[in-house]
Amino acid sequence: MMKIDVLTLFPEMFSGVLGQSILHKAAEKSAVSYGVINFRDYADNKHNSVDDYPYGGGAGMVLMPQPIFDAVDDLKAKATSGKTRVILLCPQGERYDQRKAEELAKEDHLIFICGHYEGYDERIREHVVTDEISIGDYVLTGGELGAMVVIDSIVRLLPEVLGNEESHMKDSFSTGLLEHPHYTRPADFRSWKVPEVLLSGNHKLIEEWRNKEALRRTLVRRPDLFEKIELTKSQQKWLEEVKKEYE
Template identity: 50%
Template sequence: MKIDVLTLFPEMFRPVMESSMLGRAVAAGILQIKATDIRQFSHDKHNKADDYPFGGGGGMVMMADPVFGAMESVEAENKKVIYMSPRGKILDREKIEELSKIPEMVILCGHYEGVDQRALDHWNAEEISIGDYVLTGGELPAMVLIDSVARMIPGVLGNENSALDESVYSGLLEHPQYTKPREYRGLEIPEVLTSGNHKQIDLWRFKQSLALTKERRPDLLKRYLEQEHAFSKEERRILEEIMKMER
């Protein structure tokens, strides 16, 4: 997958592109991520990329011309264009899976009070939000989108199935995790995890995931229960037990 990021602050993306999972995917040639500085397409002697909005109002708006120039430099007319915006649709599992199948995309990071609407309209940009709050710019949301989409691309994670197995992708929140030592400062791990009985361990994890999801994300649990599942006798017993518990 090739991702072009258009931003006023390309330096923010260097640590992300060179570190951890994304860094390894880039080094392996699975991902290509390039951050382009929008300011270099400004025709102002000071590389100005923003101006006051027509009609008045507070703040500044990114001008169309530098954005157009940046878009043309990455041949955006042949690619999926995304604009990170708090007024966009919330990024969710379905959208992440959809984007993971797109070979090339351009992510526009807004700043100030937004971007001249003509740039968004001309390049048919899809607006995407990561939540109902406002940040200082689109750079952090773009990183969230890139990271979440990259996890769905074959070869990026060590385990091809792990992206869909964990947390909300499986339909339930993830169960508690423990590692060595077995006892730390008087705190011991659940005995079942050292039993070697994998069936009982799986049932314990299932119960913990159900309980956590019921407590913290009842909306997820409701959606999970509306789906068809081939529960074993033991799993159904655990499910009935959890559902009877008071919230």
């Protein structure tokens, strides 16, 4: 079972997210357990302060190292696994993607640090954190929303969390391509019809159509993704066919 701990100044923000839908069901299935900890509880000063003015001056406040260090040490000591990944949510971090989600989903224990204010004491980055993650090139008021996004993307990959184990295997980005279109009943809705091939029952043709449509969607919306993947000979052939349609 994976253990996920979150260090935050606003633990109440997580109750709705972790207590609903797939994330809640994953905990019920014992695929994951969550701990949401207010790291202010680890402050060793009489005012329970976790931030202070930056040395050298400047705008804003900086999170002090002591509460974070002590909280992480405590959580590691309580962990049943010997290996822990400590993840800092930060706009300076590595751009998050599906491959990172798949990598983290293989771990036993994850600790997320959600910061606020102007930033972190640099010693937190240097001596506590194993991964720095950014969910995009923008700045949020804190790391909580970023942590929720990352946790959701990881937990859905854990064994037996999704009803169908193949559900996530063809997700957008899991294969390197964007996912093909989906259709359901009715077959004719307001004169917009489901592609005939999907009604044919010919699984080989359906799979070929899905591959082509994934290539088409990637070509139109995210052609940059082709630089990161190696296509099979069949995919290369289908991609050339798709490209000719736009000539």
